[in-house]
Amino acid sequence: MSHVGTPSDIFDDDLLAAIRDTALTAARDAGCSHAEVRVERIRSQWIRLRDARLESAADDTEIGVGVRVVREGSIGFAASVALTTDEVRHVVDQAVNAARVTAFAATTRVELAPEPSHGEVDWRSEYDTDPVEVPLVDKVELLAAWSAGLLAAPVISHTMASVLAVTEDTYFADLSGTVATQRRVRLHPQVEALALDEVGGGFETMRTLAPPVGRGWEYLGGDGWDWATELAAMPELLAEKIAAPTVEGGEMDLVIDPTNLWLTIHESIGHATELDRAMGYEAAYAGTSFATFDKLGTLRYGSPVMHVTGDRTTPHGLATVAIDHEGVAAQSFDLVRDGTLVGYQLDRAIAAATGFDRSNGCAYADSPLHIPIQRMANVSLQPAEGEGPTTADLIAGVRNGLYIEGDKSWSIDMQRHNFQFTGQRFFRIVDGKLAGQVRDVAYQASTTEFWGAMEAVGGRSTYRLGGAFNCGKGQPGQVAPVSHGCPSVLVRGVRVLNTLAESGR
């Protein structure tokens, strides 16, 4: 008689123990040097309101078991949504078979960097209220009230309000003896308002700058973000934006707010310091990196004020966890120190292939049905030592430039050199003071030139955590949540484009 599992009893201890023992015993018997089994339940809820009326709501529970093995220097992965010991035995057979058949074409042996057993680990991220447990009606009412408040403003024609809430339960066990049970909770609320341009035609939008976070439903009540103040300010800011002059392109100095800069960090530092990319393992899809391994310790990434860390430990960080999907304990490490490249994000295979003693814990799979690959840690730019400089102090140092808030459009090339970003709000800076918004702005730069032109970083008082739920990598495609902390910064002489001119208008 085989054990049968359903979503409501996935974390039944007997079932998990049976799946673990079945998988690890079968893998050991098949001659695997490494095996890990991961059972996950990922509950999520997506809600979207258009003009204060519910447009879509869906609850989802993803469930399954994945087994990865290393056998005779070859990797195999297989998975199933059927949680029975019979099916797990079959999954192990498939994983072993995958390792065997792909070995014929392999020219290199795969090794994993060693990791000690962490024994039994029980961990959950920091949150008060599991958002998946909050009644739908309460969520819809809150978003409807926010939307109605915005729609009451004459300038606002339409609104979109959405929340994506995820509660991720993971049970992990490997042959070395680590058994980890972990829960991560995260939320991504967004509200966008649209204003029609009655004079010039066209439209402008403005979205809340509140980041996605590793928090519970209390986040929408104001724990970690001042929603009331942000929503109250939006109509006037949007009215100013829709009436704003179009930007005059050219080279100028930028003061960039953390609500915009996190994404520039993500694209130009986060992905560029993934060692699997730098070694060519993502050449067919996500791309490679200009920060190649031979430049470790010498590459001038940016100015001396640039200190970037990677971690899987920041409270409320979207990549924060205790044990990664290869059984490696969470760590914190330097990537760029005093402007020089000093580290990479690693998983166990890439660590072993490049001579590191140990992975720094960056393996993740977005589903029990996907193989873990190297994914991004919380990659953060560190602030100046004291509370200052403030954002106003940085603005005071600019004669002719822009102050940029909020992320919008983003794109970077496959080696992470050439990037282009837009934003939610662009304020002109004239002689050290803000001088109203401008429209149609994009900034374009090359990674090392941009960070090399970073003259100053703000102090701790300007430091904020931004982030995303939807970082894409790997084939088949996987998405990962990740946070990026940073202060406001001052960057000199960046190329600013007028997007209307770019479209030939």
Next chain:
Amino acid sequence: MSPRLRPEAMAPAQAVIDEAMARAKGECAVLVEEISEAEVRFANNTMTTNGVRRDRRVTVVAFAPVDGGTAAGTARAGGTVDIAELVAAAEADAAASPAAEDAFELVEGTVDDDYGLAPGGTDLLVLEGVLSHLGGTFERAEAAERTIAGFAEHQLSTTYLATSSGVRRRHAQGTGALHLVARSAGGARSTWTGSGTADFSDVSVDVAEERLVRQLGWAARRVELPAGRYETILPPAAMADLMAALYFAAAGQDAEDGRTAFSGPNGGTRVGEVLAPLPLRLWSDPRAAGLGCAPFLATGTSGSDVSVFDNGLELEVTDWIESGRLEHLRYHRAGAARSDVPATPPIDNLVLELPGTTQNVEDLVAATGRGLLLTCLWYIREVDPATMLQTGLTRDGVYLVEDGEVVGAVNNFRFNESPVDLLARAVDVSRSERTLGREFGEWLNRAEMPAVRVLDFNMSSVSPAS
């Protein structure tokens, strides 16, 4: 012969549906997706990761009468599902929701003859042809000092849809892709080829390898060019991505709200407007030869152009653009009724063609005095929805054409261009072929596209990436 899914692992899809129907207190739709996948990945002339998986998603959409109309609630779960729990969750969501804006009478029942059949499966055997050739491809690459990276995947999905209004539909389809990248030693030169396929019977690693070798050869001579507007031939893979961006932005309700490039004045749309001087046709058809996809709508989530109330709706050939004129935007039935247009929900394939043209990509090259021939585009993101301006990069091979011949490879560029504007500026179009967009092929695998020549493609800046 394709492998079978192990039937003993879970109750059959039809039984799951019957149980959900029996437990539902009111009207409902039940969707079961049986998914079987196998893939291999490789890089640096060796195998890297792989995977074989069995997935099942059960979606219950419950409809409930509420104040002012009908509400819908959706609950979805994977694997061996507790049906009672799932139905209860969907019904609770429906009861807690306001009347749906997209409410509509459920689609009248149609029963497919093959509804009772079990799902098919796939496994690594489907990729045997790929795997057996890769060893040789890696050996030749090593000898020629180039590295190969890539990915081959195959999915077999079977969708079962049932509604309380009598719909019993089944659709099975295979979806596959092969990507290959070749880079010279040190990575200074690189090139790509990709194909979409239903079953890998029409995919050859040897043919792909020949193409890679030819294109890497073109890059033996390197020419540096500055940013600027260039005469450019966009190959089918690049057009697939640009047209996917256009297709994804073609929701009628969004246009009426005034938030897209298809918005007209005063809450109207641009339907009826001529977008392109050439008689181009952009269309979808679930029965298109070689691009077959589900001929009925099946969704667990409503949006501005799809509705859970439309589950089971027959999908028909739809012209989005015909003779260069914008013909239809994407609407669910409720939105279409409000706007007095036909219901034209999204369909999972896309064809752009210039009817009657016979020339191929090589003919476009041969007719070019001086211009650029691209391989594919990458990291395409919307910059300005009002103009549909997209930014992105050229990737893995920009070739210089002089006097009708490729004479070398050029550096990469960042572009800023609107796909709507490109249709208006197309001067030359080849016949269409099955292709795979590098960026959006993951979401829109089934595409047939032509190569298109424009005289002034906006290369906004140089990218040093190679």
